[in-house]
Amino acid sequence: MKFFDELYEQTGFQFDRSVNIYYLIRDGYHFGMSFNGSQYYLMSVVASEKGFPDLKALKDHFKPIRSIKSVATQGYRVIYVIRPSLKQTKLIENIREALDQILEYYQNNGYHNCCEVCGKVCDSGLYMVGGQVRFLCDEDYLDLSQRVLQRNEEISQMQGSLLTGLVGAFLGSLIGVVAIILFGQIGFVSALSGVIMGVCAIRGYEILGKKVSVLGLILTCLIMLGMCYLANRIDWSITVARALDWNFFDAFRLCEEVCRWSEVIDSYFASLAQVVLFTLVGAAPSIANAIKGTKNLTITSVINKADKGEEE
Ligand SMILES: [Zn+2]
Numbered sequence: 001m002k003f004f005d006e007l008y009e010q011t012g013f014q015f016d017r018s019v020n021i022y023y024l025i026r027d028g029y030h031f032g033m034s035f036n037g038s039q040y041y042l043m044s045v046v047a048s049e050k051g052f053p054d055l056k057a058l059k060d061h062f063k064p065i066r067s068i069k070s071v072a073t074q075g076y077r078v079i080y081v082i083r084p085s086l087k088q089t090k091l092i093e094n095i096r097e098a099l100d101q102i103l104e105y106y107q108n109n110g111y112h113n114c115c116e117v118c119g120k121v122c123d124s125g126l127y128m129v130g131g132q133v134r135f136l137c138d139e140d141y142l143d144l145s146q147r148v149l150q151r152n153e154e155i156s157q158m159q160g161s162l163l164t165g166l167v168g169a170f171l172g173s174l175i176g177v178v179a180i181i182l183f184g185q186i187g188f189v190s191a192l193s194g195v196i197m198g199v200c201a202i203r204g205y206e207i208l209g210k211k212v213s214v215l216g217l218i219l220t221c222l223i224m225l226g227m228c229y230l231a232n233r234i235d236w237s238i239t240v241a242r243a244l245d246w247n248f249f250d251a252f253r254l255c256e257e258v259c260r261w262s263e264v265i266d267s268y269f270a271s272l273a274q275v276v277l278f279t280l281v282g283a284a285p286s287i288a289n290a291i292k293g294t295k296n297l298t299i300t301s302v303i304n305k306a307d308k309g310e311e312e
Helices: 003-011 055-062 088-108 138-157 162-185 190-209 214-244 248-261 265-293 305-311
Strands: 014-016 021-026 029-035 040-047 068-074 077-082 125-129 132-136 299-303
Touching: 003 014, 003 088, 021 088, 021 125, 021 299, 029 088, 029 132, 040 088, 040 132, 055 068, 055 088, 068 088, 077 088, 125 138, 132 138, 138 299, 162 190, 162 214, 162 265, 190 214, 190 265, 214 248, 214 265, 248 265
Parallel strands: none
Antiparallel strands: 014 021, 021 029, 029 040, 040 077, 068 077, 125 132, 125 299
């Protein structure tokens, strides 16, 4: 039997494919469950009589229960890590047992389902907002939707400028050049200076250009690569100038020839390749963030009024 089907049969958890989340309503409590590649995280949002759930009491209670590997809280949110198992039936059994234990604990200790923002005890809805799970009351859902709408509008109206963006990328890459030369001269690994180059150039583009574009990012990458070449050449020229007692400008002009004569040209290009590699490593997450930052946020309702009506 397929995992989804067996999980549904044993626990009632349903899977929302559009946002990759499992959800369940049982005895008035709402649960969400997500999988991060190795572990299942079970989430619920509950209030005790005193307000926030009591983490210490939860930890003490669930410690001897094998199916729950660990418990953590974030405000009203309680997150349980399900003990993993390679066997599907065992894993589902763990989820089922964890659920039963959690429900029993909530019912015996005066915990009620609530909204994670205001803590109001209610049938909070479960929403996915830009890839994150949120349990919200109707008022906070409306409030959040309005803010998301406003943010999306602001982003779509934001004017990006390619020219100022490239000026920013150039200025940012100068920081990278300084790092590559300084670290090169003290004989430090070029990994960190490459990462600095990648991060600063993209951030520079974002700060001055505001909204990133694909063309802007491609040109920024070309600027970074050019600056890597320049920085590496300056770094080696300083070394050449010192070794031969030349002035820097002659050394810069003849740098590659000198490296060829003295048979260190392979190391020269190897250090360039290393800087470029780490620049790309540093730039990749910054590029991903820059693109994500200007994307529209979406809200998907996983458990909404209609679902609640059917279940009850
Ligand atoms: Zn609320």
